[in-house]
Amino acid sequence: MTFSIVAHDPAAQEWGVAVASKFLAVGSVVPWARAGTGAVATQSYANVAYGPDGLRAMESGESAEATIRRLTSTDDKRALRQVGMIDAIGRAASFTGAECFDWAGGRTGDGYACQGNILTGPHVVDQMVEAFEAASGDLTTRLLAALSAGDAAGGDRRGRQSAALLVVRQGGGYLAGSDVAVDLRVDDHRDPVAELRRLVEIHRVLLPRPEDLExxxxxxxxxxxxxxxxxxxxxxxxxxxxxxxxxxxxxxxxxxxxxxxxxxxxxxxxxxxxxxxxxxx
Missing domain, CATH: 1.10.101 (Muramoyl-pentapeptide Carboxypeptidase; domain 1)
Structure with missing residues (x-):
């Protein structure tokens, strides 16, 4: 139902999730992140508890892979679940249940995990990986590049509806009052990824990174x-x-x-x- 990426920028100490789907307000379900801890994308008959439970486990030092293995092992509907996680030190893991609707699967690499289900094909995830690895700039830029590539490659085979971007870093929020550096959602739109890109540009003007100020x-x-x-x-x-x-x-x-x-x-x-x-x- 969805395609997503979770990733970590070790230099900036940022963790983030980007996601798009033919699903109303996907940002209210899929993305979870905590500064200093990691990020989670829970999707496909999403077990929303994977978000807070996964972050709690990774905060205690458990790896992304071990966290996914433990959470799915006790979930009697794990065959329908899909989840990607990145932990505090950038170890990535992705799980796709055997009964997720085709095409479904994921890939992991250095500091990221991409996954999706009901996609037009495996090339969607492949294009996301290629775009993320090739992109330069901050984590927001690279996540958005991956999401845009997945969308351009066909994305969710049912169509488009919503998209979201969540990035966290310590003190990265509004006037340094929170750790939520970016939290943007397009809940219902004909071209949600393009609209998300527009919102990111506005966000850069109104809520710049301190290092971008001159x-x-x-x-x-x-x-x-x-x-x-x-x-x-x-x-x-x-x-x-x-x-x-x-x-x-x-x-x-x-x-x-x-x-x-x-x-x-x-x-x-x-x-x-x-x-x-x-x-x-």
Whole structure:
């Protein structure tokens, strides 16, 4: 019913899941992840308990392979289940029950597991693997590349409906207040993977990774440009000059209104993407 990938980026210490299916709101069922622990994709008559139970086991140090083996061994409907897991140190495992609807199967590699059922053929998983291994960039980029490749290869043979992307890292969430770095879902759409890609681009603007931020010092000339731009947008910048408190408060208010607060700095500087948006007409 679904195709998915679970993966780990050891350098960034991120774990994630990407999934698509001819199933309403697949993101509410399949993907599970916990920073420092691992990720799970549970699908095909999904045993949702595999998510929290799998994460709990891997958090205690159990490998992905051992966790899947133990969970499926006590599941009397294991022949219908499919699950992929990646553990804390990037060991991957995938299980496909003997009664999953054709085509069904999976592949594992260094730091990832791809699996799917009711697919147009094994080439769907093969293309996902090839795309993930070839892609560069952060884990979100590589997961999305794999999902897009699987979709382009035919994906779920029943058609398209939903897709989701979940990535976690310690302190990676909104204003570092959680570990959920990316949690995007397309619940019902004619082209859900394409729509998911669109949402990821918006997410990159509003919730950037700290290492992607680039700040520019606010000199007197730039302050004049900013004051004019904010005034045109109806913000009271006062009558002073330079980056004074009135301009700072106006910029802070505009950034908050535009949901760009993850790009704010308390110093006398402005993030380059913020400046680009502010300067646009």
């Amino acid at each position: 700040f520019v010092p606010i000199h007197a000339g730039l302050a004049r440009v900013m004051r004019d731009a904010l005034s045109e947008r109806g913000y009271d910048c006062g009558r002073g000059s330079g980056y004074d408190e009135d301009l700072r408060q106006a910029l802070f208010a505009w950034i908050g209104a535009e949901n760009l607060e993850a790009r704010w700095s308390d110093a006398a500087e402005i993030e380059r993407k913020v400046l680009e948006i502010l300067s646009s007409r």
